[in-house]
Amino acid sequence: MSFFILINTLKLMGKGYVEMKIVRILNNNSIVAKDENQQEFVLLGAGLGFNKVRGDVVDEAKIEKKFAPTDGKIANQFMELVNNISMDCILYSQxxxxxxxxxxxxxxxxxxxxxxxxxIANALENAKKGMLIRNPLLHDIKRFYKDEYAIGEAALRVIKEKTGVILPTDEAAYIALHFVNAEIGETKDTAIEITKIMQEISNIVKNFFKVEYNEESLNYYRYITHLKFFAQRIITRTNYPDGDDDLLNLVIKKHSREYECVLEITDFLEEKFGYSISSDERLYLTVHIARVVNAM
Incomplete structure (x- = not known):
């Protein structure tokens, strides 16, 4: 991690508190300060920057959150953000x-x-204006990213508790995507593209076998996890190397129908993305499809 978050540490430090001086005032409630070791921090707290100037000693009692950035790019983006949105939105997010x-x-x-x-700041602003931003991937995000969607729902509860604003479930899905992005280290657009690829492959399988998924089964969880990483490989243009054709032939013999479905997926990906699936990729996909279909 290059951006550490320390919660209420200063108030717990007592006599161990290291005096800090202000080096930049972002707004009345947020400042940049340095300690005697020249370590830079972003500090949040009501009135921390009010009537202060560069060089003033930081009022320890007013510090609510202490951020210690070591990545210059992240630090600059965070300081810009602090200067442009409510401190409350940062605390809700934390x-x-x-x-x-x-x-x-x-x-x-x-x-x-x-x-x-x-x-969150934009969502609250939209709610204030009466704007409802629908999420066309709501259902798929709920299916493919159960943990992240649960985090999104928890975020809506925090926002309701703190502000009284009830955001729509579409926002839980949008928030879930931010966590997906943070897990894979990619942008929001990448997470959306991955979700769409998963949706399309999932629909090919469902239509091929004319079945509905048992979304609570362990095999479905494994299948979706495989699709998630498979979709990432498609986006990043990476692939499993070709492996043992003898093993693939055994799998084809045992799961011929499932392999026909994989060939349909192969044709789809080749046509839409120019992506060729390796023999190992076809093998793993066949096995996962066989498991999830047979569990229905």
Missing amino acids: QVIEEAKINYGKKLADTIYISLPDH
Whole structure:
């Protein structure tokens, strides 16, 4: 991690508190400060920057959150964000992110500290204007990213509790995508593209076998997890190397119908993305499809 978040640490440090001086005032409630070791911090707290100037000693009692950025790009983006949105949105986001880490064991890229508060601020502004932004991938995000969607729902509860604003379930799905992005280290557009590819492959399988998925089964979870990483490989133009054709031939003999479905997927991906599936990729996809179809 290049952007560490320390929650209420200063108030717990007591006599161990290291005096800091202001080097930049972002607004009345946020400042940039340095300690005696020249370590730079972004500090949030009501009135921290009010009537202050560069060089003033930071009022320890007013510090609510302490951010210690070590990545220059992330630090600059965060300081810009702090200067343009409500501090409350940053604090709501911090709560959601920490709960996601604790409850789901998520390892997240530092970009989540920029993208999530920015999104929440925009969502609240849209709600204030009476604007409802529909999410066309709502159903698929709920299916493919159960943990992340649950985090999105938790975020809506935090926002309702803190502001009284009830955001639509579409927003839970949008927030889920921010966590997907932070897990794979990609942009929001990449996560959307991955979701669309998963949707299209999933529909090919469902229509080929004329079945409905048992979305609560372990085999479905494994299948969706495989599709997620498969879709990432398509986006990044990477592939499994060709492997043992003898093993693939055994799988084809046992699961000939499922392999026919894989060939249909192969043709689709070749036509739409110019992506050729390796023999190992076809093998793994056949096995996962066989498991999920037979579990229905």
